[in-house]
């Protein structure tokens with residue numbers, strides 16, 4: 135699947151995939167991709183809850199910038215293996231998995247200095263202890279898969295912010311998933327990340343696009359957005375007029391994070407129920423100010439002065455996407471001179487490339503913010 139799916143159909147699709155994996159049938163892993171604040175993490179967590187309710191063993195990790203994948207994966211795999219080792223049918227396999235983990239972590243520590251995990255068993259010589267991530271991760275996943283199969287369950291790996299994983303480590307993860315799929319072992323990966331994740335995975339392993347689904351997570355549908363606005367208000371025993379709901383939808387364009395911000399400000403400023411159009415206008419000023427100080431600001435603060443100017447030049451051209459050449463003209467420099475800046479902005483997750491030579495913001499409405507925070511023309515030096 136490529137393209138937009140509703141959130142409930144997606145949950146259902148993954149529920150079925152996990153069930154198939156558990157039964158040893160072919161099942162596709164999925165990467166939820168979308169802009170900042172569309173609700174990827176919330177959705178990933180729902181899917182995880184669905185999986186837990188169905189008796190699937192889940193692992194949740196967030197890939198922070200600058201930490202290695204084996205370092206964040208190892209402690210969580212250990213937990214999963216320890217849980218599986220408590221089940222009589224899986225005990226022997228899970229213990230072998232824990233020995234594989236000891237070999238894996240012990241050997242890879244030389245490369246990934248941030249690995250810290252407790253050892254429960256001695257490593258087994260030759261088991262996941264090659265010292266090569268790609269090889270050892272496959273061997274480790276194999277042991278985890280065998281333990282899950284013996285327990286009559288599946289292991290689902292949830293990885294948020296997957297775009298921050300370095301390419302070589304992403305490649306190792308894809309290869310390991312490819313191997314478990316070939317062997318029909320019950321392991322599923324459900325990832326979430328910014329839109330650049332699809333390209334990053336394709337660069338890491340050309341077959342990634344075939345191996346995984348990449349459902350796009352976008353703004354909420356009209357009906358879902360209306361519900362997201364009205365439900366918390368109705369829950370408080372109050373009401374909101376239709377025009378007010380329409381206006382919030384228009385201002386937020388259905389982006390989950392913004393809906394939440396406008397809804398709560400409208401609720402706070404309205405002197406009485408029902409919340410009306412005027413309340414929404416008052417709330418807008420406050421909602422934008424709040425976003426400027428948090429949601430937008432934290433992203434802006436992570437950029438260098440040159441990156442900020444690049445973003446400001448993009449914003450000058452509108453919401454985007456924009457051609458690199460147009461941004462360069464607006465910035466007043468050559469495309470080649472700006473290429474490193476553009477690359478570092480992609481790496482930081484600030485922008486992405488929807489198609490070759492195009493650049494777009496990963497944060498909805500970031501262009502408006504950039505024009506607010508760097509007004510006028512001073513930024514041009």
Ligand SMILES: Nc1ncnc2c1ncn2[C@@H]1O[C@H](COP(=O)(O)OP(=O)(O)OP(=O)(O)O)[C@@H](O)[C@H]1O
Nearest residue numbers: 168169170171172173174175176177362390391394
């Ligand atoms: N289905 C939904 N209905 C209503 N509101 C939602 C929904 N999903 C998310 N939200 C709201 O949007 C906010 C942002 O959601 P979430 O943190 O999942 O976004 P995200 O895509 O993970 O963003 P980021 O890329 O910044 O991590 C949540 O705090 C929640 O208030």
Ligand SMILES: [Mg+2]
Nearest residue numbers: 174175176294
């Ligand atoms: Mg998130």
